[in-house]
Amino acid sequence: MTAARGESSRPQESAVTVNGASCRVWQKGEGKPLGFLAGLGGVPRWTEFLDRLAGSRRVVVPSLPGFPGGLGHDSLDDTADWIAMTLDLLEASGLEGADLIGASVGGMLAAEAAAFSHATVGRLVLIAPFGLYEAGDPPADVFAQPAAAVPGLLCARAEAAAAHLAAPEGEDAMDAMDAMEWTVQLARANEAAARLLWPLGDRGLRKRLHRITAPTLVLWGERDRILPPSYAKRFAAAIGTGSSGGRAASVKRIEGAGHLAYLDEPEATARAVLEFV
């Protein structure tokens, strides 16, 4: 990774309060804001993908509750709670009406936000979003896994996920939290995802996707081992078909990437996003 280390890549950090809990917001770059809601594991550290986006846009990365940097997942009991929280979080982060990228867990919430509130999202990029369930092609049970198997499910290159989630060492560890708190925040991120998705069944997004009017790009890592790439078509087919307008989403595969395509192929994923937005 070229941009994940060092002073030059540090984002600005602030915090917003959503549902009475604090959520970190990272920002970097100039220009029109571009929001990012992260996937499984969240963003415990700044990444090359975000740095590449920040080369062209002001990237704004609010932490979802329970994910690294964010608290308050334990007050969210159902999908409606999560959607309202997402709308609050985007507004509080100054992202109302901005272009929005949502990946994995964040992808489901970005799609829900766009379906519920047309004014919230400008252009929408979904990277392997959760939210649909096909009995003949179910998602892998990413929660019922020995810890050692998880990086290989999250990314096509297991080492990319492992590096993203590894506690900081050496110089990077100097101002970072201690190893135990790092472990706790990753466990919390896993819990927050489970709180929203368990047991990985249908959460009703299927009945709402037609309401999305934002121009939408669906990106999918062609080697996604959690959500089969076939789900891309299902999203694209449903989006923008409602009476309120919109148009069909376009689909692009990211070659060589797994579920968290932005970790596996940061350059190709960032390029696809920037070309669209």
Added chain:
Amino acid sequence: MKLCFFHLMPYSDLPPDFKQKNSSVWVDVDSRLFDPAKGHRMYNEFLDELEFAAEAGFDGICVNEHHSNGYGLMPSPNLMASVLARRTRDAAIIVMGNSLALYNPPTRVAEEFAMLDCLSGGRLVAGFPVGTPMDTCYAYGQNPSMLRARYLEAHDLIMRAWTEPEPFTFAGRFNQLRYVNVWPRPVQKPHPPVWIPGGGSIETWHWCAEMDYVYSYLSYLGYKAGEATMRGFWKEMERLGKDRNPYRAGFLQFVGVAESRAEALRIYREPAEYFYGRCLHVNPRWATAPGYMSEASIRARAQSMVAQAAARAAAPAGQSAYGNVTFEEIIDQGYVIVGSPDEVADQLREVVVNLNVGQLMLLLQFGNMGRDLAMYNTELFQRRVAPQIRGMFDDRWENRWWPRALPAEKRAVPREVRA
């Protein structure tokens, strides 16, 4: 001291190569291995064993709840408890218990436990486990991140349902019921004693202290591993200003007794190897679920040896916890106490003193042990071991957590049935 006979009802015909050919005994256990005709025989023999234990003089008989589990054939322990209530006279009926978050609405537990308390004439102990990840999150699909909050709310609902005389509305976070009015009502007032089966989480210790409930540490790892957990429990009780009344605590121990140690080693080898080899073959992927363990427990687990031991036992699932355990290890580690009656009595006396446990639960049928051997073990224990330990603690401590049954003259006597 109270001596309780605990039965898991393990399916006793898992094939010898079960471990090699199967992923797990729990959650995704192969249903084709279950033969209903054999199941018929097993259930009836297991009930015979429980009834025999009550007849032999055990203070209580215990059943518990598991789902999709090859070593625990009681998805509904209440069904077992109901037949036992009819076929026993004096023993406490200890249901260990109903995993509260799995009952919808949880008033079902208030109703069924009240039925059992009436049926048994006030002999019920109400066990309220949170339940394992395997049972609750995987087999029953409960959200692990909400499990404990749902459990606590269900508990509050059940307690109100048992104690409030008027119909009431329950407007909870997870349960909304316009009319709560449980019929029948429990015999025991204000409610049956509550025991909490736990794996060693700090929250459970605190909660038992706060509510004045019995904490029951149900581990398959025996007294040596249990010592660290129980020491942690008592230290926490002391910190919270609670007395050391040993009846605050329950503990489960496997025991095999015979005329001599050599004989015991000979006859209990196979069922012990069956249990620790086949029954505890659980795929580690089911051993936990995100959010099942609280952040406080995660921190404590990382920080302290006490909690590490507890966490290990809390996940009886982990293959790593048992691996390819040999009979020698099963004995040396104290998973199963075997020996002559005097040897077993000596060891148990030491165990209950060290762990300070007044409600001792004994697994005398385990693995694929047949009815004859189970009854032999039970009878010998009751006749030769029990008298040596029964009087312990009673001179100094009151057992405030034992059922208060109706007096004998008020008890119904089931009519004899001519088959």
